[in-house]
Amino acid sequence: MITASDVETFNQQGYLVVENLLDVPTLDAIHCEYAQLMDRLYDGWAEAGLVPPAKAGMGFWDRLDVAYKSGFDWYQPFDISLPGDDISNDTPMHFGPAVFDMVTHKSILDTVEMLIGPEITSNPIQHVRIKPPERTVAKDEIRAHVVATDWHQDQGVTLPEADQTTFVTVWLAITDATVENGCLQVATDHYTEMLPHCPRTQTGISEALTPKRATPTPVKAGGAVIFHPMTPHSSLSNTSDGYRWSFDLRYNVTGQPTGRSHFPEFVARSKADPASVLQDWRVWRDMWEDTRARVAAGAHIPQHRWDSSSPHCA
Numbered sequence: 001m002i003t004a005s006d007v008e009t010f011n012q013q014g015y016l017v018v019e020n021l022l023d024v025p026t027l028d029a030i031h032c033e034y035a036q037l038m039d040r041l042y043d044g045w046a047e048a049g050l051v052p053p054a055k056a057g058m059g060f061w062d063r064l065d066v067a068y069k070s071g072f073d074w075y076q077p078f079d080i081s082l083p084g085d086d087i088s089n090d091t092p093m094h095f096g097p098a099v100f101d102m103v104t105h106k107s108i109l110d111t112v113e114m115l116i117g118p119e120i121t122s123n124p125i126q127h128v129r130i131k132p133p134e135r136t137v138a139k140d141e142i143r144a145h146v147v148a149t150d151w152h153q154d155q156g157v158t159l160p161e162a163d164q165t166t167f168v169t170v171w172l173a174i175t176d177a178t179v180e181n182g183c184l185q186v187a188t189d190h191y192t193e194m195l196p197h198c199p200r201t202q203t204g205i206s207e208a209l210t211p212k213r214a215t216p217t218p219v220k221a222g223g224a225v226i227f228h229p230m231t232p233h234s235s236l237s238n239t240s241d242g243y244r245w246s247f248d249l250r251y252n253v254t255g256q257p258t259g260r261s262h263f264p265e266f267v268a269r270s271k272a273d274p275a276s277v278l279q280d281w282r283v284w285r286d287m288w289e290d291t292r293a294r295v296a297a298g299a300h301i302p303q304h305r306w307d308s309s310s311p312h313c314a
C-alpha cells in the first residue's frame with residue numbers, strides 16, 4: 001500500500017516504483033499457468049512438425065528458446081489482448097484464473113485507488129512481454145514485445161476519445177527487471193502534454209522530441225512501475241542471458257472511455273456499486289472471445305491516431 005507522500009511523488013514526477021506489490025503465491029500461479037500453456041502450445045507445434053519434439057526435462061525457458069529459434073512466436077497466444085490488426089476467429093490469446101487474480105489483486109487495486117479513486121475499471125489496453133536476451137534474437141527483429149520499446153506516452157496509444165480519461169499504467173515485473181535485462185526507463189523531466197508520435201516499426205514519440213534525460217526504473221519480481229499517461233517511457237535492451245517478463249496493465253475511472261472501446265473493459269472495484277465488480281475469470285475470457293468474433297467479422301479499427309505523413313514524422 002502506498003502512502004499520501006507516494007501519491008505526491010507520483011503527481012510530481014509522473015511515476016512511482018513500488019516494490020512487493022504481488023505476493024509469491026500470485027507470482028507462482030502466473031508461472032504455473034504460463035508453463036502449462038507453453039506445454040500445450042509446444043506439444044501442438046511439435047505434433048505439426050514445427051518444432052523438434054520436447055526433450056525430457058525441457059522447462060519453460062527452454063521451450064521458449066526453441067520455439068523462437070524455430071521461427072515460432074509464443075507472444076500472441078500468451079497475450080492478454082487481441083492484436084492491433086488481422087484479428088480472425090482463431091487469433092490466439094490468453095485469459096486464465098491466475099492472470100485474472102493478478103489483474104484484480106487487492107494490493108494493486110488499493111494502490112490504484114490511492115491514485116484515481118475507488119471506481120476502478122480494468123482497461124483493455126494490456127499486454128504480456130517476455131523478452132529474450134537480445135543477442136539471441138534475429139538481427140532484423142523489431143517488435144516491441146521482443147526487443148526494446150521505443151519512447152512513447154501511453155496516452156499516445158489510446159484513441160482521442162480517452163484524452164480526458166483518468167488512468168494509470170501498472171507495469172508489473174514477473175522476473176526481476178534490471179538495467180541489464182531491459183527494465184523500463186522514464187523521462188527524468190516531468191511532462192504534462194502529449195508529444196507527437198509517429199507510426200514507425202513501433203509507434204513512438206517523434207524522433208526530434210524524444211526525452212534527452214532518462215531515469216531507469218529497475219524493480220524486483222512482484223514490484224511495479226506505475227506511471228501517468230503523459231509520462232514518456234521506453235525500455236532498455238535486454239543485454240543479459242535471461243528472459244525479462246512483465247505485464248502492463250491499465251486502470252481507468254469507471255464510466256470514462258478506455259481509449260480502445262472496441263475491446264472489453266470490466267469493473268475491478270467499486271465503492272458506489274459493489275455488485276458491478278466482476279468476480280469470475282470465465283466471464284472475462286468470454287467477453288474477449290465475443291469481442292474477437294465481433295471484430296473479426298467487421299472492418300479494421302485503428303488502435304491509435306498517428307499519421308506517418310504528419311510534418312513531425314518527416
Ligand SMILES: O=C(O)CCC(=O)C(=O)O
Pocket residue numbers: 129144148149154169170171233234235246247248249
Ligand atoms: O515493457 C515494455 O517494454 C514497455 C511497456 C510499456 O510501454 C508500458 O507498460 O506502457
Ligand SMILES: [Fe+2]
Pocket residue numbers: 152153154233
Ligand atoms: Fe507504454
